[in-house]
Amino acid sequence: MNALVLGLILFFGAHSVSIVNDPWRNRMVAGGLALYAAFVLWLHGGLIGVPLVGRAYRRTTMANPFVHIELHTGDLAKAKAFYSGLFDWKLQDLPMPGGGGTYTMINVGSGTGGGMMSNPAPGVPAHWLAYIGVDDVAAMTEKARSLGATIVQNAVEVGEYGWMSIMTDPTGATFALWKPKDHEAGD
Numbered sequence: 001m002n003a004l005v006l007g008l009i010l011f012f013g014a015h016s017v018s019i020v021n022d023p024w025r026n027r028m029v030a031g032g033l034a035l036y037a038a039f040v041l042w043l044h045g046g047l048i049g050v051p052l053v054g055r056a057y058r059r060t061t062m063a064n065p066f067v068h069i070e071l072h073t074g075d076l077a078k079a080k081a082f083y084s085g086l087f088d089w090k091l092q093d094l095p096m097p098g099g100g101g102t103y104t105m106i107n108v109g110s111g112t113g114g115g116m117m118s119n120p121a122p123g124v125p126a127h128w129l130a131y132i133g134v135d136d137v138a139a140m141t142e143k144a145r146s147l148g149a150t151i152v153q154n155a156v157e158v159g160e161y162g163w164m165s166i167m168t169d170p171t172g173a174t175f176a177l178w179k180p181k182d183h184e185a186g187d
Contacts, residue, residue, distance in 0.1 A: 064132050064133055064134055065132070065133055066112055066130050066131065066132055066133075067112060067131050067132065067133035067178055068112065068113065068114055068115065068130075068131035068176075068178055069112060069113075069114040069128055069129070069130050069131065070114050070115045070116070070117065070128065070129045070130075070131065070176075071083075071114070071115070071116040071117070071126065071127075071128055071129075072117060072118075072119040072120065072121075072124070072126060072127055072128075072129060073116065073117075073118065073119055073126040074118070074119050074126060075126075076102075076104065076116060076117065076118050079116055079126070080104060080116060083106070083116075087108070089106050089107065089108055090106075090107040090108075091104050091105065091106060091107070091116070092104065092105045092107065093105075096117075096159075097158055097159030097160075097161075098159070101117070101118060102117070102118075103115055103116075103117050104116040104117065127174075129166070129174065129175065129176055130175050130176070131164070131175070131176040131177070131178040132175060132176070132177055132178065133177075133178055133179070134177045134178070134179055135179065136179065137155040137163040137164060137165050137177045137178070137179050138154075138155040138163075138165075140165075140177050141154060141155050141165040141167065141177060144167050144169075144177075145167075147170070148169075148170040149167040149168060149169055149170065150167060150168045151165065151166075151167050152166040152167055152168060152174065153165055153166040153167075153176075155177075160181060161180065161181060162178060162179050162180040162181045163178070163179045163181075164176055164177060164178050164179075165177045
């Protein structure tokens with residue numbers, strides 16, 4: 001069976017793999033059977049799931065995907081110069097809701113974008129904060145609390161953009177939840 005598995009991976013390995021992220025619908029499209037075959041073999045330890053052989057791609061929806069990543073730093077100007085120079089990211093400064101300073105949006109083209117801001121917690125080292133998309137920030141925050149999370153910031157509305165909360169999981173990893181506001185086409 002190992003030769004068959006290796007043969008399948010080598011055969012389908014010639015196909016291209018592409019991932020497209022649509023942040024408004026939180027969809028990921030993966031093309032290339034090699035990626036799917038390798039994942040299925042790893043996940044199940046065998047050939048479970050091979051009925052998909054022959055499809056050029058598989059469209060999947062990830063429940064609660066990562067939708068935004070945000071740098072909190074003590075030196076925003078230095079971070080902007082570094083990351084835009086290193087990755088050619090396009091940066092756009094926007095006023096924060098409530099007049100709380102400047103928020104720098106990161107436009108990476110396709111894929112998950114993000115932002116940069118001055119660290120709101122003095123003394124905390126610079127770090128990246130990952131945001132996970134949810135349908136109801138308040139309900140998911142309470143669910144996380146019931147599972148042992150420590151809530152850093154309860155659900156809060158972020159201007160015209162959406163709602164968020166920040167928490168630390170039981171292992172000590174901090175992350176945020178996000179739900180964008182619905183905007184009509186053209187908004």
